[in-house]
Amino acid sequence: MENTETECQAVLSRLYAYLDGEIAEGDAAEVDRHLEMCVQCARRFGFERELKELIRRKCEEGISSPGLTDIIRERLRGIAE
Amino acid sequence: MRDQRGDERRRRFEQEALPHVDTLHRAAIRLTRNATDASDLVQETFLRAFAGFDQFQEGTNIRAWLHRILMNTYISAYRKRQREVKTVSVDESEDFSLYDMLVDAGTTPEADLLDRLPDDEVKAALESLPEQFRITVLLADVEGFRYQEIADITGVEIGTVMSRLHRGRKALQRALWEYARRRGLVRQAEPWKTPRRSAKQS
Numbered sequence: 460m461e462n463t464e465t466e467c468q469a470v471l472s473r474l475y476a477y478l479d480g481e482i483a484e485g486d487a488a489e490v491d492r493h494l495e496m497c498v499q500c501a502r503r504f505g506f507e508r509e510l511k512e513l514i515r516r517k518c519e520e521g522i523s524s525p526g527l528t529d530i531i532r533e534r535l536r537g538i539a540e
Numbered sequence: 541m542r543d544q545r546g547d548e549r550r551r552r553f554e555q556e557a558l559p560h561v562d563t564l565h566r567a568a569i570r571l572t573r574n575a576t577d578a579s580d581l582v583q584e585t586f587l588r589a590f591a592g593f594d595q596f597q598e599g600t601n602i603r604a605w606l607h608r609i610l611m612n613t614y615i616s617a618y619r620k621r622q623r624e625v626k627t628v629s630v631d632e633s634e635d636f637s638l639y640d641m642l643v644d645a646g647t648t649p650e651a652d653l654l655d656r657l658p659d660d661e662v663k664a665a666l667e668s669l670p671e672q673f674r675i676t677v678l679l680a681d682v683e684g685f686r687y688q689e690i691a692d693i694t695g696v697e698i699g700t701v702m703s704r705l706h707r708g709r710k711a712l713q714r715a716l717w718e719y720a721r722r723r724g725l726v727r728q729a730e731p732w733k734t735p736r737r738s739a740k741q742s
Contacts, residue, residue, distance in 0.1 A: 479686075
């Protein structure tokens with residue numbers, strides 16, 4: 460099908476908006492339809508989705524600060540109203 | 541004589557804002573790259589938030605509101621204190637696609653591969669981004685804010701958010717690629733071979 464590559468291009472250009480949940484429902488449905496039929500794009504989308512999730516997971520942990528909330532609470536109480 | 545209204549206000553603030561201390565601390569660590577500064581930054585943020593609590597609209601997103609104050613406090617008080625750290629060039633990375641690089645290296649592009657990178661290296665990759673891009677990727681991918689929320693927090697247009705996010709993510713992918721190569725997780729592409737620019741590259 461001649462249209463395939465242009466179609467893939469069009470879908471790929473929406474990759475981030477789609478993964479970020481920032482595209483309209485109708486557009487999302489179109490992307491879903493394409494991904495059902497196009498293995499290449501489905502793989503690409505799957506990879507980018509996992510990568511996004513990986514970054515979240517790995518960067519989510521901070522250095523723990525168990526006392527910080529208490530410190531802040533104390534400081535707030537020390538403020539004269 | 542204790543001021544009842546003041547107590548009430550403090551109680552309300554503690555109830556609504558304090559649950560977010562840990563998430564703000566996490567963001568502060570990514571921003572300041574320093575545990576002491578992060579702790580100070582968060583404390584100052586909450587003090588400022590408390591001072592401006594009357595301006596907070598009940599029922600709106602308090603987490604985003606707190607993040608905005610965090611960003612402003614960081615920019616006004618902490619950014620200058622940072623030692624100069626080499627950051628990656630974002631412009632170089634605009635077309636970079638980790639997926640395509642992995643395919644070209646003959647590796648099945650699976651995120652499992654990258655899962656083998658230690659947390660510290662992924663964090664370092666994020667921290668190697670220039671500040672505006674680091675902040676945007678942090679707010680989107682780690683903190684899960686929507687584009688409009690990020691626009692509100694950082695005080696820019698939504699189009700700018702999207703552009704920074706796109707370029708920031710590409711730069712991050714490039715940084716991860718470099719780490720993966722250094723760790724021998726991917727075969728080094730022959731130096732004379734330029735990455736295939738496929739029509740599929742976004």
